[in-house]
Amino acid sequence: MITGFSHNNDGYNAVKLFNEMRKYGFKPDNLTFASLLSAAALVAHDEKECKQLHCNVVKAGADLFASVLNALISLYVKCGFSLLSPMSDARKLFDQMEKRDELSWMSMITGYVRNGEIESARELFDGMNEKLQVVYNAMISGYVQHGFMLKALEMFKNMHLEGIELDEFTYTSVVSGCANSGLFLIGKQVHASILRTGWRPASKLALPVNNALVTLYCKCGKVDQARQIFDSMLEKDHVSWNAILSGYVSVGRIDGAKNVFSAMPEKDLLTWMVMISGFAQNGYGEDALKLFDRMRTGLTPCDYSFAGAITACASLGALEHGRHLHAQLIQLGFNSSLSAGNALITMYARCGVVEAAHVVFHTMPYIDSVSWNAMITALGQHGHGLKALKVFDLMLQENIKPDRITFLIVLTSCSHSGLVKEGCKYFESMDNDYGITPDEDHYAQANDLIQNLPFKPGAPIWEALLNGCRIHGNMEVVTPQHDGTYILLANMYADAGRREDMAKVRMMMRERGVKKEPGCSWLEVANKVHVFLVDDTSHPQVHEVYTYLRELGVKMRKLGYVPDTKYVLHDMEYALSTHSERLAVGFGLLKLSRGATVQVLKNLRICGDCHTAFKFISKLVEREIVVRDGRRFHHFRNGECSCGNYW
Template sequence: MPDGVAAMPLRPRSPAAVRLPPLAASVEPRAFPAATTSQQQQQCLPPCPYAALLQRSAATADPCLAAALHAALLKPRLLASHVFLHNHLLIAYFKCRLPHLGLRVLDEMPRRNAVSWSAAIAGLTQGDRARDALALFRRMRLAGCPPNEFALASALGAISLAPVGTGHARQLYALSVRLGFGSSVFLTNAFLAAMARHLQLEDAVRLFDGASARDIVSWNTLLAAFARHWSVQGWILWRRMVREAVGADGFSFSTILSGLAVTASLAGGLQVHAQLVKSGFCDDVCVGNSLVEMYMKSKCLADGVMAFAEIRCKDVVSWTGLAAGCLHCGEPAKAIGILGQMMLDGVMPNNYTFATSANACASLTDLDEGRKVHGYVIKLGDDSDVGVNNALIDMYAKCGSVACAHKVFQSMQQRPVISWTAMIMAFAHNGRAREAVEVFDDMLLRGVAPNRVTLVCVLYACSQGGFVDEGWIYFNAMKDKFGIQPGEDHYACMVDLLGKAGQIEEAEELISGMPFRPGVLVWQALLGACHLHGNEAVGRRAAEHALALENDDPSTYMLLCNTLAGQHDWDGARSVRVLMGSQTLKLPGSSWFQSMSDRSQACIR
C-alpha cells in the first residue's frame, strides 16, 4: 500500500477531506477528446488504493468516506471496468448500515460474480433483513451464478433468523453437499445453528455427531442451543467436551455458566469455576459476568461479590449484574448502593440498570430514591424504553404513588400488554379497583389482547372492589373470547370475590366444578372468606383440604385459628396454635427502616 494511503485519516469529516489526486482532468472536453484521454490515463488514481480506502471505510463504518469514494470512482469510470471495486463499495455500504445503497450498487453493476451476491446476502442477514436475504439468494440462483461457500452460509444464517421452518435449511444444506461443500465445517456450523434456532435439537445432535469435521464453533453452537433452553443435555455436552479434551474458549465458559445459572446449579458451577481457573480465561469480562450471575442465581452473595471483584475491566453489564444479584438475594439496599458506586466510577447505566434500580426501590418502597432514578432516566433520554417504564410503574405503585405511575403509563408511546397489566395491578393494589377495571376495558377497546396475568389482575381488582357481576363476565370470557383456560390463580380470585361478597355456597360450588384438582391458594381463599363471615363449618373443610395438600404453610393455620377464635371456639383455636408450635411454623417478621443521616438501609429481624 502506498505511504500516502496509509497516512490518510480514518474518519474524514467531509468528502473534501479524502486526499485523492485532482480528478478535474478526467472531465472530457469536447474539442480535444484524444488528448484528454491520454491525460486521464496519466492522472487517474489506480484501482488498488481505492480498494484499500473502501476497506477502511467498511472497517470504520464511515458512511461519509464511502459516499466520497463512490463519487470519486464515478468520475474516471473505474467502477464500470473493475468488479472488485464494485464489491468493495457494496461491502462498505452494508457495513455502514446503508443496505438500500448497497442494493442499488448491486443492481447497477454491469457484471456480478459470486462475491457480489454473497456480500449483499451477508449484509442483509447481518442487518436483520432475513427475508430479503433469502429473496436475493433466489435471485442469485435465477441469474445462473453458482453460490459459493460464503453465500450458502449467509443464506443458512438468514434461515436461522426468519420464521420459515427448517425445510429451507435442509434444502440449502443438500444443495451445498451437491456442490461439493459437504466436508465444509463452516457450512456444517451454519446448518447446525439453523436447526438449533428452530429448536430441532435432536436433529442438531445427529448432525453434530455425524459431522466429518468439528471445531470449537460447532461445540459452542450446540452448547448455546442447550443453554438457551437449558436441560441436562447441556451439562452432558459440557462433560463430553472435558472428556474429549476440546479446548473450550471464553464463549464456551460463558455459555455453560449462564446455563447453570438458570437452574441455580451450584455444584456444577463450582466445577466449571475450577476448570475456568486452569484455562486462563478469568480475565474475560463476559466470562466474569456469567460467573457472577451463576453465584447470584444460586444465592451465594459473598461468592458473587468475590467473582465481581476479580473482573479487571468491569463494564455496565458487570455492575448491573451484581446489583441484580443483590436484589435476587434479598438485599435491595445493597443493590442501590452498588449502582451508586457504578455511576461514581464513571460507568454509564443502560436500560437494564435503570430497571434494576427501579425494582430495588420498589422492594424498599423508597419513593425518594425512585424519583431520583426516574430523573436519571429522563436526563439520559431513556424514558422511551418499555421495560424501564414498566419498572417505574411498578415502583410508583408499590410506593403508593399511583398518580405518578399513571403519568408514566400515559407518557408511553408504545403500550404492550405487560404495561397495561402493570397499570391495572397498580390501581388494584392501591384500593382503586374501579380505575383498574376501566383501564382493562380501555385496553380491550384499543385492541390489545390480555394474557393470563392480565386476567388475574383484573379479577383481583374485581375482588378488591366487590364487582361480582363484572368478575363473572371476565371469568366466563376467558375461554370463549380470549382463548385462555382458567388456571388456579383465576379460580382463587373468583373464590375470593364470591367469598367476600358472602356467597360462600357459590364459591364452594365453583370449586367443586373445577376441571382440575384445587390447589392450596383456592382453599385458602375460601378459608379467608369463612373467617370474614364467620362460617366455621366450611372453614374447617377448607382448612382440611389445604393442609392435606401442604401441611407446613403457616397461612392456613393462622386463618383457621382466627376463624375459630372469631366464633369463640377458644379450645379449637388453642389446639391449632399448639399444632403450629409443634411444627415450628412461625416465621420471624422483618421490617425496613432508612437512616436519615447516611441514607443507608438496614433490616431489623
C-alpha cells in the same frame, strides 16, 4: 498508507489519501481499490457515494479483479441500511463475476441476512455447488438472529451430515439460539456433541462457545452446571463474568452472586446493573441502593441501573429516596426511558402514592404491556377495583393483547374489591376470548371454582380458599400445606372462638417443623428506614413508642375499641400491642410532621386486631394511615379501611 488506514478502520483518511494520490497523478490499481473500498464502507452514507466509487473502479479497469468486486459487494452491503436497493446492486455484481470465492458468497449471504432477506439468503445458499463452512455459519447465524431456531438446527444437522467441520462460530450460534429459545435439552445435546467429538474449547477462539454454554445453563436455571463450565474456562471476559452473575441472580441465589461480583477483576456498567437489579428484586433493597451509590463514584448510571435502584425503593417503601431518583432521572434526560418509567409506576404505587403512579403512566412517551400491568396492579392493590378494570378496558382498546400475568392482576383486583361478577366474566374470557388456559394462580383468585379444577390444587389455592372462608366464617376447610395457610386456618378458628382448635393447629406446625415467618414492619422517616419486629426492644426509641401506644389505647377504648384477644393463645392484650405493624404506626405518628400520612410496610398479612385498631386510631388522631401488607394496601381514614374488611 491507504491499506494502513483501512486496517485501522479510519475510512475518512483512507478516502482523503486516495484523492491526494489521484491529484498527484498516481494511477490506482486493483490493490489500491481493494483497500480503498473496504475503508469507504465505513464512511459512505448514500447511494451516490457508492456509485461514484463504482465508476472509478470501472474507469480504471479494476472491475476485472475478484478482490475488487468482492470489496464493491461489501461496500453496497455494509451501506445497505441507507441505500434504496443495496442488495440488488450487490447481486448484479455477484452475478457478473466469472469466478466467485468464499468471500463473494459470504458477503452476499451475510448482506441478505443483515437486510432481513433471509429467504433470499437461503435461495442463494441452495444454489451453491459446494457448500462452504463459512457460508453454513452465516446461514445458521442468520436463522438464529431472526428467530427461526428450527431451521437453524436443520442447517446445523445438514452441516454435520455433509462432513463439514463444525467450528467455534457454528457452536456459538447454535448454543446461543437454544439459550434464547429455551431449548435446554437440545442445547445440552449440542454440548454433549462438542465433548463427544473431542472438540476441546481451550483456545481464545473457544471463549464465545464457553460463554454461550454458560448462558444456556444459566438461562435454563441450571446455575450449578453453568458454574462448573465457568470454573473450567482457561480464559474469561466480561461476557463470561456477567453471564454467571446473571445466572445466580435469576434463580435468587444472591450469596453466589455476591461471591462472583466480589471476584470479578473488572466491572462494567452491565455488571453493576445486573447486581443492583438482582439485589432489588430479591429483597435486598438497602444493598441495592448502597451498590447504586458505589457505582456512581466511577460510572455514570444508565436508565436500567436507575430502574434497579427505583425498584429497591419500591421494596423498602423509601418514597423520598425514590422521588430524589425520579428528579435525577429527569435531570439526566432519562425521563423517557421505558424501563425507568415502569419502575416508577411500581415504586409510587408500592409506596402508597397511587396518584403519582397514575401521573407517570399518563406522561410516559411510550408504554408497553408491562406499563399497563403495573398501572392495573397499582389500582387493584389500593382497592380501586373498578378503576383497575377501566384501565384494563383501555388496554384492550389500544390493541394490547393481555397475557396470563395481566389476567392474574385483573382477577386479583376483582378479589380485593369484591367484584365477583366481573371477576367471573374475565376468568371465563381468558380461555374463550384469548386462548389462555388458567393456571393455579388464576384458580387461586377464583376459589369458588375450586371443585372443578383440572389438577390437584396446591398451596396458593388452599390459601385463597381459606382466606375466603375466614372472611365469610365458613369452617368447611381442607388440610393446609404451608406456613401461610396454617396461620390462616388458626385465625379462622380464632374468629370462630375455637381456641382449642387454634392451639392444635399451632401444635401441628411445631410437630411438622413448619416455622412461621416472623412479622416485620418498616417505614421511612427523614430519609431513613426504621424497622420494627414483633415484641421489639432493639429500636432505640421503641420504649417511647410503647408509652404512646398505651396512651392511645386508653383513648381508643372510650371510642369503643375492645382488643380482640382471640388472635393470641393467651388472653394478653400486651401481645397484640407489640405487633410490628402497631409499633411502626405508633412511631410514625410520633415522628412524622403533624397531619402527614403514616405509611407502613409489612412482610406478612396484617393482624385482625391491628386492622381494627388502626380504624380507631385514624379517627382518633385524624390522620390517614396506609399499611401495605403481604397482599395489598389498606388506607385507614376516619375510622374506615379502603379494603372494606375484605382482605
